[in-house]
Amino acid sequence: xxxxxxxxxxxxxxxxxxxxxxxxxxxxxxxxxxxxxxxxxxxxxxxxxxxxxxxxxxxxxxxxxxxxxxxxxxxxxxxxxxxxxxxxxxxxxxxxxxxxxxxxxxxxxxxxxx
Amino acid sequence: xxxxxxxxxxxxxxxxxxxxxxxxxxxxxxxxxxxxxxxxxxxxxxxxxxxxxxxxxxxxxxxxxxxxxxxxxxxxxxxxxxxxxxxxxxxxxxxxxxxxxxxxxxxxxxxxx
Numbered sequence: 001x002x003x004x005x006x007x008x009x010x011x012x013x014x015x016x017x018x019x020x021x022x023x024x025x026x027x028x029x030x031x032x033x034x035x036x037x038x039x040x041x042x043x044x045x046x047x048x049x050x051x052x053x054x055x056x057x058x059x060x061x062x063x064x065x066x067x068x069x070x071x072x073x074x075x076x077x078x079x080x081x082x083x084x085x086x087x088x089x090x091x092x093x094x095x096x097x098x099x100x101x102x103x104x105x106x107x108x109x110x111x112x113x114x
Numbered sequence: 115x116x117x118x119x120x121x122x123x124x125x126x127x128x129x130x131x132x133x134x135x136x137x138x139x140x141x142x143x144x145x146x147x148x149x150x151x152x153x154x155x156x157x158x159x160x161x162x163x164x165x166x167x168x169x170x171x172x173x174x175x176x177x178x179x180x181x182x183x184x185x186x187x188x189x190x191x192x193x194x195x196x197x198x199x200x201x202x203x204x205x206x207x208x209x210x211x212x213x214x215x216x217x218x219x220x221x222x223x224x225x226x227x
Contacts, residue, residue, distance in 0.1 A: 004157075035215075042201065042217025043158065058214065090157050100146060100165070103215060105157035 003027045004106035006091050012112045013081040021076040021109050023091030031094040031101070032074035036060065036087040037108075043090060049074055081113045118202045123222040126196075132189040134221055136202030139183040146205045147178060148215065149187045151198040158201065158217075161187065192225045199223075 007022045023032065033048035035058075045058030049068040063085060065077040074093075078085060091106040119137040126132040138147065146165050150158040162169055162176045164185070169176045175188040189196055201220040 033214075037155075042219060043215070044217075045214050048214070088155055100163075102148075102160050102163065104160060107157045108155065110155075 004091055004093050004104055006089075006106040006109050008109060009107070010110045012114060013078070014114060015081060015083060017081050018077070018079050019081065020078075021089055021091075021111070023074045023076065023106060024072050025093040026072060027093065027095070028071060029093035030071070030096050031103070032068065033058070033092045033103070034064070034066065034074070034076045035090045035092065035105075036085075037090065038087050046076065046089075078111075081111075083113045085111065086113045087111060118204055118218055120200075120202050120218065120221045122219065123224070126189075126192045126223060126225050128194060128225055128227050129191055132187075132192040132196065132223060132225070134187040134189075134200050134202075134223065135184065136186070137184045138202070138204045141182050141204050143182075147176065147182075147185050148203045148205050149174070149176065150201045150203065150215075150217075151196075152201070152220070153195075153198040161200075163205075192223075194225050194227065197223060197225045 003025050005024045030051050034046040035043040037043045044060050046064050047066040049055045052068050052071050055066050089109045092103045094101045094103040146163050148163040149161040152158045162174050164176045164178050178185045199220040199222050201217050203215050
């Protein structure tokens with residue numbers, strides 16, 4: 001997986017706590033996004049960004065906030081964690097937000113909310 | 115985005131070619147077909163993509179029918195490390211769809227010794 005770094009890899013939260021999942025890429029990619037994957041299911045898009053200062057909602061945005069102050073970083077914030085947010089989270093990036101540009105994924109962040 | 119249909123599982127003998135089919139009968143003219151795979155719960159790994167023509171890279175070949183309603187991913191010499199879930203995805207080309215990959219259930223490919 002080309003140059004998309006996610007931290008932390010594992011995290012346990014209590015219900016109501018907040019936290020930020022970090023995502024960084026050093027490839028000068030314009031497009032970045034966050035997905036979640038629940039057990040036995042495919043990935044679902046949470047939020048995405050087509051460039052610094054621009055973000056938009058994906059398929060399942062509720063309970064998550066994002067910002068894109070730099071090209072390199074795209075953090076995902078959980079303001080008040082809920083057990084339903086227990087999942088594996090993947091950050092992804094692409095050179096440009098067009099169909100012919102490949103999207104590359106990070107290794108994932110495992111989040112458990114108890 | 116066009117929906118894709120894949121068989122839930124397939125088996126392949128090590129060293130043989132693995133041919134993974136995908137139906138995408140509602141694909142639009144400017145939508146690409148992408149293939150990813152996921153090993154255990156690692157991040158999805160890009161394999162190949164195409165629009166109309168057949169494509170080949172160091173990992174695989176992608177054969178797209180002339181009417182673009184179906185495609186086949188070919189792993190020419192499958193190894194045990196190719197055991198994974200393979201996702202066929204049609205990627206939207208317009209509006210807010212261009213960045214979105216819609217993952218279905220995929221095909222679980224098991225490569226046997």
